[in-house]
Amino acid sequence: MKVLQIVESAYRGTLEEQDDTIIWLTQAMKGAGGDLDVLLRGNAVSYALKDQDASGLSFGDWKQTEPPRIDEQVNGLLGKGVKVYYVDEDASERGIDKSDLVKGVQAIPRGQVAELLGAYDHAWHW
Template sequence: MKALQIITSAYRCTIEEQDDPAVWITHAMKGAGAELGVVLRGNAVNYGVEGQSAAGLSFGGLPQTQPPRLDRDISKLVDKGIEVYAIQEDCAERGIVPTDLVGGIQSITRAELPKVFAKYDQVWHW
């Protein structure tokens, strides 16, 4: 069984340990032997932008010492052999050009999504 993970919701869990829970669970399921692909859609295309930092949060003098690093997390998905796609139009609308993205992300148009869907048995939308 192969499942495509479409990640749309973004920057929702900055202070949660799992950083982005959809990206995190994709890593965790891959570790459990899952066959997965990822599409970054909507605001989540920004997860592919290199050079992000959520460092520096501190409430009442108590700092967050392990802030999310979503660009690194996406890069690690690619390193694990997971196909990661980003929607071209969603990037363009947000002023993101291909060279902004971490290596290995494949750019696809919205119209090309049906072809990607066809490669997977299930499509999970986060």
Template sequence: MADRQNPAPEQAQVLAIVERAYRGALEKQFVDSLYLAAELNRQLGGMDILLRGQAVTYAARDARMPSLRLGKRVVDTLTDPRADVRSLLGLGLRVYAEESDLIAYGLDGEGRLLDGVQPIPADEAAARWSDYRVVCFL
């Protein structure tokens, strides 16, 4: 129960679903879905993120971003979505990852996810949609 000293976390107004993983290759110049989420969170009064599909790999604790080799050129300036997820968590966003997709990508199990990312069954995630003013796909 919330009180003045320990208020309950505010209910986010928006649920943003990210299900298409995007590596952030050379054509990314200014924005991707996770960068956009931080700005939308600020403008829309709170946001939760639901990672689904291949996007659950954004929450993998031990993943590393390899360099990209194009002929003799090596590009090592690609963005790391795990760093972006950590930033969102640092801003106070709740980040969920659907359990069935975590299993599909071998990320089910203790210590496989970034601290703060919460696994959630798909049916529970869908049942929560009506708790939000807006549900959107990023």
């Protein structure tokens, strides 16, 4: 079974969770032997950006020592052989340059997403 994880919802509870829960879930399932790739769309294209910095959160004397590092998580996926695609137009509409993104993520034009889905048994849209 081959699954495409489509991630659209972005930065939802990431500061509390110390990660994006779907990127995390993908890493965990990959580690368990799953065959998955990822497509970032909508605001989630920002997950492919280098230099995301969520450090410094504190409330009273509570301090976050391990903030989310989503760009590192994306790199981790790539390092495990997971393909990470992003919708090209969703990035450009947000003013994101390709040079701003981590190495290895692949742009896919909006018009080719349907064709991409054909390569997977399931598309899970989170």
